[in-house]
Amino acid sequence: MVNTVIQLSKIKQQYRFFRRRCRGKGETVENDFDSNTPIYLQLVKLFTIRIAGGTWIPGERVMSVRDLAVEFQVNPNTVQRALAELEREGLVYTERTSGRYITPDLDRIRSARKELTDRKVTDFVSQMRQLGYDREQWMALVEESLKTEIN
C-alpha cells in the first residue's frame, strides 16, 4: 500500500515535470511560425502575448537576445528587430546601462491585451456567423466547451 502511494506520487511528479517541459516548448513550436509573414513580426506578436498574459512580468528584465534566439530557434538579429519594435510600441524599454525591461505601465499592458483580445473575439464572432450560428447557439457552444474543459 505505502509502496503504491510512493510510486503514484513519483509518477505524478514525473508527469508534472513532463508537463512543465512540454508547456515551455509548446508555446513556441517552430510550426507556429507561418511562412508568409516576416519572422520578426511573428516574434513581436508572440512576445506581446507573453507580456499581455503576464508570462513576462511588468518591470522585469527581458531575457537576453541570445536566450530568446535559442528558445525560438531564430536569428539573433531578428530577435533584436522584434524587441526594437516592442520598444517603439512602448511595451519594453531600454535602461542605458543595465539592459531591456518590460514596461511597468500596467495601462499600456492592458491596452495591448485588449487589442489582442478584441481581434480574437471579432474573428470568432464573424467566423461563427459564417458557419450559420446565431448568438444564442454559439453562446451555448462556448458554455459547453467550458464545461468539458472543467471535466
Added chain:
Amino acid sequence: MIEIQNLNKNFGTNTVLSDLSLNLEAGRIIGLLGPNGSGKSTLLKILAGLTSDYRGTVLLDGHRPGEDTKAVTSYLPEKTYLSGWMRPVDAFDYFADFYADFDRVKAAEMLKQFRLNERQPIKNMSKGMQEKLQLVLVMARKAKVYLLDEPMGGVDPATRSAILDVTLRQYQEDSIMIFATHLISDVEKIFDSVIFLGYGELKLFEDVDRIREKYGKSVDDLFREVFACSVSL
C-alpha cells in the same frame, strides 16, 4: 568582411562557379542554398583556403584565403577528416595544438550537451554522433568566419534542433557564419539572409524577412519555385 568579385572556377571543362560577386558583412548568419552540384562546397572550400586555382578576387577580412586566414576561419567540411581511432579527447588535443583560439572548456561543455562520451572512438560512433562532434570542434573556436558545409545532413529532426541550439548559443556576434544546407525549412529562421546558388550562378541574395515581405513566401517555398525547372529527374 568577405568580398568576392568575378569568381570563376572550373573543373576541367566543367564550370562550377561562374562570375560570382558577393559582399558579406560581419555579424550575420547566411544560408548558402542550392541543389546538389550547384557549387556550394566549392565556394566554401575556396573561402576556407583549401582551393586556390580559381580566377577572380576573394578577400576575407582583406586577405586572400590561405595560410594568413586559416587562423581566423573555422571550417566544417562535408566529409570528416578525423581518424577512426581518435576519441573526442584526442580530437580536442589535436585542435588545441593547431588552433590558438580553440576553447577546450567550451568544447567539453558542448560535448556534454550532446551527450557524447569523450572516450568513445570515432569509428564506433553513428553518423549523427560524428556530425555532432565535428560541430563541437568547429564551434569551440573563437573565429571570425565559420564555414559549415551541411552540418546536419545525417541526423534526425530532434538532433537537428539540438544542433541549431548549439549553433545559436555559440555564435559570436561579431563573426560571420555561412551555413550550406538543403534542409531549408528546418533552418531558415536562423538566417539573416540567404544565397541561392544555381549551377555556379548567383540566383538570389536577400534577407529572409525581405523574402517574406516581397514574395509572401518562406525561403523553402521560394527555393522550390526558383529551382523547380532546373532539377530534372
